[in-house]
Amino acid sequence: SQTIHQWPATLVQPVGSPLSLECTVEGTSNPNLYWYRQAAGRGLQLLFYSVGIGQISSEVPQNLSASRPQDRQFILSSKKLLLSDSGFYLCAWNRNGDTQYFGPGTRLTVL
């Protein structure tokens, strides 16, 4: 069966520091991959999605970037974190536009 992992589970970083969040999927190939942010009082916002290795689409302009170095690996990065980057980051996957399956999330606090 398919599983999705996110690393780390929680992270506390100072303003201006870099960021790297990892998402990996097991048990499937060529998945569509998504990064969402769940900010307090603002619901779930799609940040990036990817339909293949090296293919990244950005949904909103921001301080973050995404990369997909391998078929089942999706990375969310920043060179310099802002306070407003704090939130709960969710990775998700699906195949052929079907139901999305979500990872456990990463809680990021920027101080």
Add this chain to the structure above:
Amino acid sequence: AQRVTQPEKLLSVFKGAPVELKCNYSYSGSPELFWYVQYSRQRLQLLLRHISRESIKGFTADLNKGETSFHLKKPFAQEEDSAMYYCALRNAGGTSYGKLTFGQGTILTVHP
């Protein structure tokens, strides 16, 4: 552009009472609507989708294209229904690859 609105951030009911979580959408094409749920300390997961027309855990949701709504209903709420509920809309066509647009979410609390 598509948009999903959940007007209630918080909703409290007593056990056994009916519950309705509201969801309205705007979309120029033919929408696919979903309800996702996140229980405490669990992952966000699909609850139901309008094309399935099924009842999950006693919940139902009917797509009303005239009112552009997809409200989630349950006649008798249970304490275990307490969770965060998200309404979501999917881009059904083109090169959207199944991207979801979510509402702001409603936290449902069912009191004993």
